[in-house]
Amino acid sequence: MQSQLGLDPGQISRARDAARRITGQVQAYIDQHTTTSTERAILRLLDVNGVEADGVPLPNCVVDNIMAGEVAGPAGAAPRNALSRGAAYWLCNAMLRLELSAQEVAEAVGRGRLNLTEVKPVDDGAIHDLAYSLAETAVIKIRSNRQERDERIRRLGDPATPWLYIIVATGNIYEDVVQARAAVKQGADVIAVIRSTAQSLLDYVPYGPTTEGFAGTYATQANFRIMREALDEASEEVGRYVRLTNYASGLCMPEIAAMGALERLDMMLNDSLYGILFRDINMNRTFVDQYFSRLLNAYAGVIINTGEDNYLTTTESYEAAHTVLASQFINEQFALRSGLPVEQMGLGHAFQMDPTIEDGFLYELAQALLAREIFPGAPLKYMPPTRHMTGNIFQGHLLDAMHNLVSVMTDQHIHLVGMLTEAIHTPFLQDRYLSIENFRYIVKNARHLGDEITLRPGGRVQQRAQLVLDRATELLEEVERVGLMQAIEQGLFAGMKRPVDGGKGLDGVIPKGPDYLGPFPHLMLPEPLRQAHADAEASIRVRNGLGAAERGTVR
Amino acid sequence: MKIKPYGDTTGDGKVQVSFTLPLADGPQAVEAARRLALSMGLDNPLVAHHQDMGVGYTFFIIYGSCRHEVDTDDLQASQADFHHLTMDEVTAQARENLGRPVVVVGACTGSDTHTVGLDAIMNRKGFHGHYGLESSPAFVTHNLGSQVPNEVLVARAVEVGADAILVSKVVTQKNIHVTDLTELVDLLEAEGLRDRVVLVCGGPRISHELAVELGYDAGFGPGTVASEVGSFLVQEMIRRRVPGAAVL
Numbered sequence: 001m002q003s004q005l006g007l008d009p010g011q012i013s014r015a016r017d018a019a020r021r022i023t024g025q026v027q028a029y030i031d032q033h034t035t036t037s038t039e040r041a042i043l044r045l046l047d048v049n050g051v052e053a054d055g056v057p058l059p060n061c062v063v064d065n066i067m068a069g070e071v072a073g074p075a076g077a078a079p080r081n082a083l084s085r086g087a088a089y090w091l092c093n094a095m096l097r098l099e100l101s102a103q104e105v106a107e108a109v110g111r112g113r114l115n116l117t118e119v120k121p122v123d124d125g126a127i128h129d130l131a132y133s134l135a136e137t138a139v140i141k142i143r144s145n146r147q148e149r150d151e152r153i154r155r156l157g158d159p160a161t162p163w164l165y166i167i168v169a170t171g172n173i174y175e176d177v178v179q180a181r182a183a184v185k186q187g188a189d190v191i192a193v194i195r196s197t198a199q200s201l202l203d204y205v206p207y208g209p210t211t212e213g214f215a216g217t218y219a220t221q222a223n224f225r226i227m228r229e230a231l232d233e234a235s236e237e238v239g240r241y242v243r244l245t246n247y248a249s250g251l252c253m254p255e256i257a258a259m260g261a262l263e264r265l266d267m268m269l270n271d272s273l274y275g276i277l278f279r280d281i282n283m284n285r286t287f288v289d290q291y292f293s294r295l296l297n298a299y300a301g302v303i304i305n306t307g308e309d310n311y312l313t314t315t316e317s318y319e320a321a322h323t324v325l326a327s328q329f330i331n332e333q334f335a336l337r338s339g340l341p342v343e344q345m346g347l348g349h350a351f352q353m354d355p356t357i358e359d360g361f362l363y364e365l366a367q368a369l370l371a372r373e374i375f376p377g378a379p380l381k382y383m384p385p386t387r388h389m390t391g392n393i394f395q396g397h398l399l400d401a402m403h404n405l406v407s408v409m410t411d412q413h414i415h416l417v418g419m420l421t422e423a424i425h426t427p428f429l430q431d432r433y434l435s436i437e438n439f440r441y442i443v444k445n446a447r448h449l450g451d452e453i454t455l456r457p458g459g460r461v462q463q464r465a466q467l468v469l470d471r472a473t474e475l476l477e478e479v480e481r482v483g484l485m486q487a488i489e490q491g492l493f494a495g496m497k498r499p500v501d502g503g504k505g506l507d508g509v510i511p512k513g514p515d516y517l518g519p520f521p522h523l524m525l526p527e528p529l530r531q532a533h534a535d536a537e538a539s540i541r542v543r544n545g546l547g548a549a550e551r552g553t554v555r
Numbered sequence: 556m557k558i559k560p561y562g563d564t565t566g567d568g569k570v571q572v573s574f575t576l577p578l579a580d581g582p583q584a585v586e587a588a589r590r591l592a593l594s595m596g597l598d599n600p601l602v603a604h605h606q607d608m609g610v611g612y613t614f615f616i617i618y619g620s621c622r623h624e625v626d627t628d629d630l631q632a633s634q635a636d637f638h639h640l641t642m643d644e645v646t647a648q649a650r651e652n653l654g655r656p657v658v659v660v661g662a663c664t665g666s667d668t669h670t671v672g673l674d675a676i677m678n679r680k681g682f683h684g685h686y687g688l689e690s691s692p693a694f695v696t697h698n699l700g701s702q703v704p705n706e707v708l709v710a711r712a713v714e715v716g717a718d719a720i721l722v723s724k725v726v727t728q729k730n731i732h733v734t735d736l737t738e739l740v741d742l743l744e745a746e747g748l749r750d751r752v753v754l755v756c757g758g759p760r761i762s763h764e765l766a767v768e769l770g771y772d773a774g775f776g777p778g779t780v781a782s783e784v785g786s787f788l789v790q791e792m793i794r795r796r797v798p799g800a801a802v803l
Contacts, residue, residue, distance in 0.1 A: 198666040430575045430614045
């Protein structure tokens with residue numbers, strides 16, 4: 001698409017450079033820390049699964065067991081938390097010393113029969129080699145899932161964009177399957193299973209198939225598998241690849257991303273700031289967690305969906321539009337640092353403007369085009385109106401139609417279809433039918449409208465887009481000046497003030513030791529990020545007084 | 556006075572209904588829909604539209620004349636007892652009659668994560684031009700946000716010396732809202748606090764009737780604006796201070 005907005009490329013670069021530097025400051029922190037949920041994700045990838053007798057997931061048992069132990073620091077320094085060596089180190093040490101499988105070690109810990117930090121250490125080199133060989137198995141599995149997706153898309157065909165994105169949310173995975181199959185028959189290209197409310201605040205991932213949830217269904221590995229199988233069958237029936245979406249957000253971002261990679265999910269909600277702002281999760285925890293979860297999403301070929309649309313549910317869209325753009329820039333830069341390519345960045349935004357504003361449609365058009373032109377390769381995710389849906393379903397149907405029109409005019413990629421009964425109930429079969437009918441009519445009827453019109457230079461749409469870009473650039477430069485963490489403390493995003501040491505989950509953030517063992521970034525990151533990661537780990541060793549001579553044993 | 560729905564002639568009783576039947580489209584499905592409309596009390600039902608939805612279900616849009624009527628004389632509107640004033644009038648009323656601001660604590664309790672309604676009522680910004688309680692000097696507000704356990708809400712209410720507690724409930728699956736709302740009342744009663752606070756709940760599925768049944772002083776449904784809640788709070792405070800006082 002030709003540029004419609006006449007934006008100054010220099011100014012876009014200025015904003016992008018600011019975002020790059022903002023995330024760079026945080027990345028230094030990320031590289032030096034791990035979290036309980038990151039380590040649990042690593043355990044899952046190393047084939048630890050299941051629950052102990054009381055239903056506590058084994059990855060939690062193992063990490064809690066390690067956390068209770070300490071390791072001696074360099075001479076004179078205080079002992080540090082044993083998790084600073086990485087869960088992989090303790091798991092592999094016990095496997096070698098006791099000649100058990102990863103799962104057997106975890107089960108013994110779960111039964112209270114094994115204390116990992118008390119197992120006599122074997123040779124560091126052997127532990128390193130075992131960790132890398134187990135990790136390699138997981139990497140191969142994820143790579144083959146990715147190849148299978150590519151093969152299915154090649155054989156069945158990829159739907160035209162905008163992809164029709166439909167949510168199911170019954171609480172019961174088997175009922176979700178029924179609804180999802182019906183939605184696919186009606187034309188859905190993407191099925192998202194909404195999570196049970198408040199799962200984001202659980203510091204563990206529930207286990208097994210679930211049939212009880214509130215306003216959604218628990219994200220569990222078994223539920224992922226059940227829906228994946230159902231959608232694979234449905235894809236064959238309708239002759240197009242239907243994508244599956246779930247949520248890698250909340251306190252268990254990395255673990256859920258690991259499950260998604262293992263069960264071939266295609267998209268995951270994954271935002272670098274959402275949990276901090278909207279779920280009051282500690283920012284340090286979120287920054288470290290988002291890094292590892294995106295590393296997995298990237299390698300698995302999963303398209304992430306970022307949550308900028310949420311800014312517009314708590315603030316007025318007209319006033320807050322620039323915060324959406326600023327956050328898109330930040331999400332883009334964090335994603336790049338995890339090795340996630342632009343074609344997997346489903347940057348989010350929404351059609352949420354007050355319908356009584358004169359020229360509101362023009363401003364929505366400006367915002368959608370702005371995202372399209374600034375992130376040309378990204379599969380943008382466009383959310384429907386919710387804030388101004390009142391229960392007047394007839395008016396709501398019209399708002400949804402306008403959302404559909406902007407979407408097709410501006411080449412949005414992932415289109416969450418608005419429901420006329422939004423704010424009344426979870427959609428009925430007929431609500432979904434009518435909403436899809438609305439979408440299809442408009443997308444077909446106005447398919448090439450965007451190609452046919454040229455916006456008036458200096459006109460209302462261009463002016464609005466320029467204003468939003470100006471304000472976003474100012475905001476990013478302000479955030480760069482004070483630092484992202486301080487900016488969030490001051491409430492510069494979504495009007496939410498979150499203290500750096502507040503929120504949930506800070507106790508699960510652990511500084512990596514000089515002997516930290518975590519194989520996945522080394523196996524999954526593309527160059528030159530792989531080298532940068534190795535350098536960051538080396539700097540921890542240098543700071544701890546371990547010279548080059550010791551690198552050989554620590555690796 | 557007895558009334559009926561109005562189409563274009565008084566007493567014509569015209570209504571529109573739409574629904575889905577688990578039948579593939581066809582003459583049998585259309586007849587089934589027509590019969591159902593008759594059973595609903597709709598005379599001369601017209602099946603204006605029937606559409607197969609592809610999976611053995613058909614969607615219908617039907618018009619008909621409703622047989623039933625309503626006698627407005629014996630209606631009791633379910634609404635909290637207050638005079639709806641503008642926020643400025645509420646401020647003036649509080650200043651004259653209370654002499655101090657009303658301390659309000661609000662939260663979305665239990666698993667509820669959606670604060671749009673609570674924010675619209677409590678926060679300065681309000682919603683759609685209706686400024687929230689925080690905008691008036693008649694109120695000191697503490698918005699605790701989402702997913703607040705009832706215990707935390709009660710503890711905070713004690714801590715700040717709350718005159719009123721606002722609870723917002725959105726999710727209603729398996730009647731979770733009723734469970735959470737009831738638990739809060741039980742908790743307040745157990746702590747001997749129930750009579751010391753004005754207790755109000757709101758949400759898309761909340762009615763005043765339900766709220767009263769659950770032991771609340773008032774309930775507010777969808778479309779409520781902050782000045783309504785503010786009017787109620789101030790007038791209820793005045794009533795409690797001087798029983799039987801005229802509030803306007």
